[in-house]
Amino acid sequence: MxxxxxxxxxxxxxxxxxxxxxxxxxxxxxxxxxxxxxxxxxxxxxxxxxxxxxxxxxxxxxxxxxxxxxxxxxxxxxxxxxxxxxxxxxRGHIFRHIGHCWPAWGNLSDRLRGREVEEESWSPARDEEQTRDFILGMENVTRELAPLVVGRLGLGSPLTLLDVGGGPGTYAEAFLKEYPSLREVCVFDLPKAAAVGRQNLKSRGVETSVRWLEGDFHDTSFGQGFDVVWISQVLHSLDMSGCRMLIDKAFEALVPGGELILHEFLIEDHRTGPLQAAIFAVHMLVMTGVGRTYAGGELSVWLDEAGFVDVRVQQVSDDTSVVRGRKPVS
Ligand SMILES: C[S@@+](CC[C@H](N)C(=O)[O-])C[C@H]1O[C@@H](n2cnc3c(N)ncnc32)[C@H](O)[C@@H]1O
Missing domain, CATH: 1.10.10.10 (Winged helix-like DNA-binding domain superfamily/Winged helix DNA-binding domain)
Structure with missing residues (x-):
């Protein structure tokens, strides 16, 4: 290379x-x-x-x-x-989404100079067509990945699961198929994203087992009583304090003994590889101004510090891993 x-x-x-x-x-x-x-x-x-x-x-x-x-x-x-x-x-939504990211990449030099950039050029919360391409684009890339990853988690027999930032509902559907013990999967997302996800699952005939919780995770409670909290490809859009806030909220939402699972493109500790994760960190910079890719080591420390036990990192696909930890029973 x-x-x-x-x-x-x-x-x-x-x-x-x-x-x-x-x-x-x-x-x-x-x-x-x-x-x-x-x-x-x-x-x-x-x-x-x-x-x-x-x-x-x-x-x-x-x-x-x-x-x-x-x-x-x-x-x-x-x-x-x-x-x-x-x-x-x-599967063109993902390419339409990448097209929507194009102007933000044009701002890279200005980001480095610390100049104001037009954040409004793209935001999933604002433009309905772009939100639709973003959310269905996530479906386009996880169609095969979600069942594969979910099949590798070995969760036992959970009864309740919360998918934070579950977008198109692709992981919710995969969890329901893999774990028949699940009574229901709750998907938390922004209202415009949830509308797209709901429609997507309806067209696939699985919407009845999914409960949608709409809101912004910065200021909306997740509720309580979940056996598993799943947060996939969300942390990279947040800064360190945003990540820790979500980890703390997940802790609150879990039952004692419940598990938090973070799914990400992890970067190595030295942060110069793998190539895709290093470039994706720049992508998140241009898209959000604050996001980046995180290392398994730092996410594990934040889980420890939030009170989780049995914290471990597990590779679950060619380029993604989970960092998982359990809420202590007492
Ligand atoms: C990159 S997508 C990941 C989708 C899915 N979890 C996956 O792994 O394919 C990020 C998701 O987080 C949601 N999200 C971003 N900011 C959010 C916020 N402030 N509150 C709730 N959801 C948010 C987005 O709408 C989107 O569905």
């Missing part, structure tokens, strides 16, 4: 170009129309786009291996045909 030549640096710096082509293609929903072969002129007419620039983008996507070209006709390649055509199987 270490760049060795000037050419490697050039390649690194051009990395955003194919990304931008893909993100614009998803934003304009080109792939939904390219299930059938058509010329650039036909596609341009259908979507009210400009034929000449569209041709350049379509040709680039053939070169990138996303599309195939036969004569003057373009058609989806197998991967985009399976994942980026609207309807069942569509």
């Amino acid at each position: 270490r760049p060795e030549t000037f050419k490697d640096l050039m390649k690194l710096s051009h990395g955003f170009e194919p990304a931008r082509i893909l993100l614009s293609a998803v934003e304009l929903d080109l792939f939904s129309h390219l299930s059938e072969k058509m010329t650039a002129r036909q596609l341009a007419a259908r979507l009210s786009l400009q034929e000449v620039p569209l041709t350049l983008v379509l040709n680039a996507m053939v070169a990138m291996g996303l599309l195939d070209k036969e004569g003057d006709d373009y058609v989806n390649g197998p991967l985009v045909g399976k994942t980026l055509v609207s309807g069942q199987g569509y």
Whole structure:
């Protein structure tokens, strides 16, 4: 991975170009129309786009291996045909969400200079379409991951579980499938996110076993009496005091003997790897101004200090781990 030549640096710096082509293609929903072969002129007419620039983008996507070209006709390649055509199987929300993050990345240098940046450029709490893409984007990336991770937790027979920041409800559904002992899963999230999650679970026929608790976790109580509190991919959007606040609230919400499980892309103690976690820390910086990726060691200390026992770190997928601890029985 270490760049060795000037050419490697050039390649690194051009990395955003194919990304931008893909993100614009998803934003304009080109792939939904390219299930059938058509010329650039036909596609341009259908979507009210400009034929000449569209041709350049379509040709680039053939070169990138996303599309195939036969004569003057373009058609989806197998991967985009399976994942980026609207309807069942569509996973484009995550790319639309990444597209919404684009302007924030443009502010990186200003973040480092300490200049004011326009936080309003994106916020999951504000814009409904962007919230929908964010929440359904989380579903797009956890569709296979959630059952895998949940299957590795070995929770015994919990009766009640609280999923804080449960977004699309994908983990709630996985918990209900994996642990038939669960009477109910409560998902806590912001009202706009909960509306998207509720609709998502309804379309999957599992909404009846999920209770939605709406609110902002900074100022809303979680209630009490949970055997398990699950907090997945939420801490990275908070600063250290925000993380500790959530850990303390989880402690309050658990029954004695209950377990808190934090699921994250953990960074190593020296904070320079793995690569994805180190870059994701910068992503959270540009998106939130305060977030970053955390190390298993520091999360474990905060659990200890909050009163949890049997604290341990467990890798649960290729790139994610849980940090878990038990509330003492007495
Ligand atoms: C990155 S998503 C993670 C979704 C899901 N837990 C997962 O692992 O795929 C972060 C979630 O935290 C929720 N969230 C962020 N800030 C929140 C707040 N202040 N109060 C409640 N939920 C919040 C978001 O709406 C979103 O559903």
